[in-house]
Amino acid sequence: xxxxxxxxxxxxxxxxxxxxxxxxxxxxxxxxxxxxxxxxxxxxxxxxxxxxxxxxxxxxxxxxxxxxxxxxxxxxxxxxxxxxxxxxxxxxxxxxxxxxxxxxxxxxxxxxxxxxxxxxxxxxxxxxxxxxxxxxxxxxxxxxxxxxxxxxxxxxxxxxxxxxxxxxxxxxxxxxxxxxxxxxxxxxxxxxxxxxxxxxxxxxxxxxxxxxxxxxxxxxxxxxxxxxxxxxxxxxxxxxxxxxxxxxxxxxxxxxxxxxxxx
Amino acid sequence: xxxxxxxxxxxxxxxxxxxxxxxxxxxxxxxxxxxxxxxxxxxxxxxxxxxxxxxxxxxxxxxxxxxxxxxxxxxxxxxxxxxxxxxxxxxxxxxxxxxxxxxxxxxxxxxxxxxxxxxxxxxxxxxxxxxxxxxxxxxxxxxxxxxxxxxxxxxxxxxxxxxxxxxxxxxxxxxxxxxxxxxxxxxxxxxxxxxxxxxxxxxxxxxxxxxxxxxxxxxxxxxxxxxxxxxxxxxxxxxxxxxxxxxxxxxxxxxxxxxxxxx
DNA sequence: ACCATCGGTGATAATAATGAACCAACAGGA
DNA sequence: TCCTGTTGGTTCATTATTATCACCGATGGT
Numbered sequence: 129x130x131x132x133x134x135x136x137x138x139x140x141x142x143x144x145x146x147x148x149x150x151x152x153x154x155x156x157x158x159x160x161x162x163x164x165x166x167x168x169x170x171x172x173x174x175x176x177x178x179x180x181x182x183x184x185x186x187x188x189x190x191x192x193x194x195x196x197x198x199x200x201x202x203x204x205x206x207x208x209x210x211x212x213x214x215x216x217x218x219x220x221x222x223x224x225x226x227x228x229x230x231x232x233x234x235x236x237x238x239x240x241x242x243x244x245x246x247x248x249x250x251x252x253x254x255x256x257x258x259x260x261x262x263x264x265x266x267x268x269x270x271x272x273x274x275x276x277x278x279x280x281x282x283x284x285x286x287x288x289x290x291x292x293x294x295x296x297x298x299x300x301x302x303x304x305x306x307x308x309x310x311x312x313x314x315x316x317x318x319x320x321x322x323x324x325x326x327x328x329x330x331x332x333x334x335x336x337x338x339x340x341x342x343x344x345x346x347x348x349x350x351x352x353x354x355x356x357x358x359x360x361x362x363x364x365x366x367x368x369x370x371x372x373x374x375x376x377x378x379x380x381x382x383x384x385x386x387x388x389x390x391x
Numbered sequence: 392x393x394x395x396x397x398x399x400x401x402x403x404x405x406x407x408x409x410x411x412x413x414x415x416x417x418x419x420x421x422x423x424x425x426x427x428x429x430x431x432x433x434x435x436x437x438x439x440x441x442x443x444x445x446x447x448x449x450x451x452x453x454x455x456x457x458x459x460x461x462x463x464x465x466x467x468x469x470x471x472x473x474x475x476x477x478x479x480x481x482x483x484x485x486x487x488x489x490x491x492x493x494x495x496x497x498x499x500x501x502x503x504x505x506x507x508x509x510x511x512x513x514x515x516x517x518x519x520x521x522x523x524x525x526x527x528x529x530x531x532x533x534x535x536x537x538x539x540x541x542x543x544x545x546x547x548x549x550x551x552x553x554x555x556x557x558x559x560x561x562x563x564x565x566x567x568x569x570x571x572x573x574x575x576x577x578x579x580x581x582x583x584x585x586x587x588x589x590x591x592x593x594x595x596x597x598x599x600x601x602x603x604x605x606x607x608x609x610x611x612x613x614x615x616x617x618x619x620x621x622x623x624x625x626x627x628x629x630x631x632x633x634x635x636x637x638x639x640x641x642x643x644x645x646x647x648x649x650x651x652x653x654x
Numbered sequence: 655a656c657c658a659t660c661g662g663t664g665a666t667a668a669t670a671a672t673g674a675a676c677c678a679a680c681a682g683g684a
Numbered sequence: 685t686c687c688t689g690t691t692g693g694t695t696c697a698t699t700a701t702t703a704t705c706a707c708c709g710a711t712g713g714t
Binding site: 131132133134136137138140141143144145148149168169172173174175176177178180182183189190191192193194195196197198199200201202203204205207208230231232233234235237238239253254255257332334335336339 | 403412436438440461468495501520598602
């Protein structure tokens with residue numbers, strides 16, 4: 129945790145769509161690391177293209193290296209385009225915002241968003257980091273992961289993102305049991321006020337949970353009819369995703385899916 | 392150079408389209424770093440999502456974090472899609488492979504490729520790292536950069552990629568002078584045998600050189616007619632790129648361009 | 655002119671990285 | 685079966701790297 133590379137890499141997470149350029153002092157203040165230390169790390173990361181400083185201003189931003197790395201990964205294991213298609217189908221059919229995230233360390237990395245075209249809709253930023261414990265996607269990913277990931281997540285204090293966030297580990301473990309039985313997870317304003325999310329897991333070829341697709345609606349709009357509609361659509365699209373990505377859902381999920389919609 | 396974060400980040404560059412998954416020992420062998428050290432760094436980078444190990448095998452690969460970071464950068468500063476359009480215009484018009492690279496540390500990161508549809512063509516891998524001293528793109532980027540970048544590149548020994556690669560720093564500095572006058576750079580098999588490249592710089596809003604677009608042909612096919620055709624197309628597309636990306640070419644490049652095609 | 659803050663630097667004290675040896679597991683071959 | 689050479693991963697004493705504080709010049713607002 130206190131390794132230097134960890135500190136250096138954690139700096140990357142402060143760059144977001146909302147704040148794509150940050151200065152040295154600001155970065156030092158947020159990370160709680162000394163200015164001189166941050167500076168040394170920034171220089172190194174600039175040398176490797178992960179960051180770059182705009183010649184003009186003295187601000188740092190994500191560099192061309194991340195574009196290159198993403199391209200390498202995407203050409204070797206193409207996923208984002210496949211996810212994006214599914215998301216657009218979901219948002220078009222349901223009229224609500226759909227998004228996809230992949231397991232990235234001990235959190236989720238949002239790699240795709242398709243917003244609904246309604247005036248009132250859930251809007252989330254591309255590239256956002258989602259916590260595991262307070263989102264439907266996180267719950268469903270943990271529920272179908274080996275205990276190792278769950279332990280890692282629960283070993284740290286769970287931030288109360290809203291007044292409804294589950295911060296008690298034993299209660300959360302019970303929730304995970306339920307989720308594992310149903311095959312999907314729901315989040316009623318546990319990550320953000322007025323946002324209701326429903327998520328379904330996506331798997332790798334060896335049964336590992338790689339991420340999740342989810343539909344998010346304004347909380348007041350989530351009726352039971354819409355719930356059923358969303359869940360059915362998610363089951364259908366998750367199966368398509370697993371098929372086209374070569375994912376093999378584990379037995380636990382298959383039985384949950386068959387329980388929901390018996391053939 | 393011997394900082395730990397530098398060593399950790401350098402591990403990322405061993406992952407390529409051709410070899411997207413690498414094991415611990417292999418990575419240690421190539422980087423020349425001790426196995427234990429590499430392992431610690433890999434674990435940290437997995438925790439931050441830059442890497443991930445496939446649950447099945449015990450191989451490491453680029454993680455979902457790089458997809459997220461690329462998305463953050465791309466939504467804040469969209470460039471790849473703009474470049475890609477230009478590349479497709481170039482390859483369609485000229486019938487040869489076009490590619491774009493951005494300055495990434497002390498090298499170039501290829502962020503876009505559009506191959507020609509001819510049977511014989513130059514084929515390069517997306518996400519490839521191009522050296523500064525042996526490619527046309529590198530030459531033109533250095534020629535229009537402040538001396539700082541050039542010094543950094545020339546401070547290290549210049550690898551002889553082919554028998555024609557310029558490895559002498561003073562000769563190369565002279566070449567940069569020439570390139571700065573013409574506004575474009577040519578590379579006759581200095582990076583790869585049988586590949587002839589012509590490159591043109593792309594600039595930032597403050598006149599900094601951000602990267603280059605280039606056309607690569609089999610060396611034997613490069614006639615003087617084709618040369619002129621390529622250069623004219625590159626001048627035109629580079630101007631379009633600078634316009635749509637808000638780039639402001641420095642005076643040196645503007646005079647070079649006007650010298651080539653006086654109004 | 656002033657004060658605050660910016661990005662950046664350097665020397666010393668303290669921490670974290672290093673690397674050889676070691677382990678268990680697996681694969682292939684004799 | 686036994687041997688051998690891999691693999692991924694771990695341990696721990698030594699040591700070299702890193703963090704820290706104070707400082708600097710520049711910038712910008714009052």
